[in-house]
């Protein structure tokens with residue numbers, strides 16, 4: 155495949171094929187990520203302007219079948235335990251499909267609130283692993299449900315402050331090294347809470363700009379390899395800090411496009427991999443496409459970098475924050 | 486020939502697919518069986534053993550880790566004495582260690598180890614033979630487990646010195662250690678169970694990691710955390726005792742960071758750390774000396790982006806414009822940032838000049 159353009163139609167059929175791959179062992183071994191994967195696939199389709207390529211009714215039905223009535227949240231798959239990450243995926247999917255009224259808002263709110271610890275951190279589930287990813291999930295869920303007033307903001311922000319490091323970035327717990335994905339979740343959380351004053355924006359902008367490597371790709375930490383998914387984690391953070399132009403867009407676009415799966419065999423094909431030559435997956439497909447959207451790649455839909463949702467939808471919910479992506483180019 | 490090759494490929498593909506379908510069938514059968522037992526609240530040893538089989542195949546199946554812990558809490562532990570609970574948890578630590586060696590980045594495995602450690606019981610039986618030594622305070626099982634954990638995680642870090650799961654886990658272990666044994670009360674055999682690390686030994690740990698590889702940013706990061714912690718200590722005790730101004734001077738007054746900068750001037754790890762270190766020590770004499778060191782390096786390596794970047798951050802304004810132009814030339818990917826810094830500088834200069842005009 156030529157790597158100069160985004161092979162939108164091939165990627166659309168790749169995403170359509172994912173739900174039918176039941177004769178692949180990997181499909182069954184990743185059941186614990188199913189709801190997250192549906193969100194990634196659907197979001198990739200939204201960015202590529204093919205939202206209707208998956209069946210709306212089937213998706214809603216599947217989401218609702220993942221409800222864990224004992225816990226009051228969503229698991230990633232029917233009969234799997236509730237966890238805050240698939241709970242966010244469920245709410246994102248239902249919002250994108252314009253079916254937000256399906257969920258039991260009071261129960262989800264109390265589930266989310268129950269996961270906050272006295273330190274201000276959030277656990278992912280009943281057994282208490284903490285991570286700033288879960289803080290983001292909690293704040294994003296409450297914001298999308300219009301229930302941010304139930305959150306102890308002081309405590310939440312206090313914990314994020316403790317996760318801030320000497321390089322301006324954030325880690326996944328107090329004491330942890332800065333990592334671009336954790337930077338995204340912390341910066342986006344602070345953006346939702348209108349508290350970007352907690353970020354050393356010049357310092358962090360510098361650290362983020364230094365994620366770009368000579369081949370155009372971005373890494374997630376100093377002296378690590380490039381990876382397509384960091385296109386989203388780094389660019390979304392930079393968009394929120396209004397410094398996305400600190401990255402060289404052309405070489406990053408080429409890098410993402412070169413990670414598109416080649417169609418050497420007619421059995422496979424489509425999707426974007428973590429880096430050129432590797433096997434594509436839906437996770438890198440959505441974050442590659444999302445990165446391209448923030449870089450103004452032609453003929454893509456606008457993506458809200460704070461919520462990782464369609465920009466128009468977030469605007470219509472009245473939740474849009476003051477971020478800046480690169481202008482949409484024309485072909 | 487090509488035709489034969491294609492047929493062979495097609496046959497290989499079919500054979501592979503048949504094997505895969507058989508695997509899928511047995512995996513799904515096992516998964517369904519375990520989930521059914523979970524559904525009916527089966528907390529038997531048989532159920533426990535089935536979760537072992539399933540997690541050995543798929544350690545990311547978080548629901549099954551949860552179920553396993555529920556089996557322990559609701560089925561196994563209530564019927565066990567502390568020694569039996571201890572044995573069960575030791576088995577699980579061995580089981581997850583095997584899993585970690587294959588999957589060093591799976592959150593759920595690390596997470597289950599934490600849970601095991603946090604449930605190691607206090608030994609009610611304080612007879613010497615029950616605890617392999619002298620009569621003690623009942624915490625030796627915990628001490629032994631946490632000591633082994635520290636050993637295990639540091640081994641994992643030898644295998645991958647940038648594994649952030651391992652670094653995080655090590656910080657967690659160090660913060661969660663049981664109290665050291667009462668002084669003078671040491672076990673008759675085996676390693677010391679005084680596990681707590683001093684800031685000095687922790688600093689030495691990061692030095693060792695950095696010297697093994699100057700690019701290990703995880704270790705530089707940890708070093709900043711050690712200083713942040715000793716900084717607080719310095720406020721309370723060391724400074725009052727009048728011994729040291731600030732432990733941060735240690736790094737600046739040793740040539741440690743400079744040595745890293747000289748070893749590979751293109752490696753950003755030491756430079757990011759250096760910038761932070763300088764910002765913590767706004768002593769003009771120190772800054773002057775550091776600028777001199779970087780200028781010497783720049784003379785040897787005229788295209789060193791990081792030398793210029795550091796000088797840009799610490800230099801007098803008239804020099805900065807020149808430095809920024811040079812950075813745009815040698816590091817064009819970030820030219821917009823250098824451009825913005827130049828604009829900022831111009832605005833700041835104009836503002837200062839305007840203020841001077843206004844005040845005269």
Ligand SMILES: [Zn+2]
Pocket residue numbers: 381382383384428438
């Ligand atoms: Zn990735």
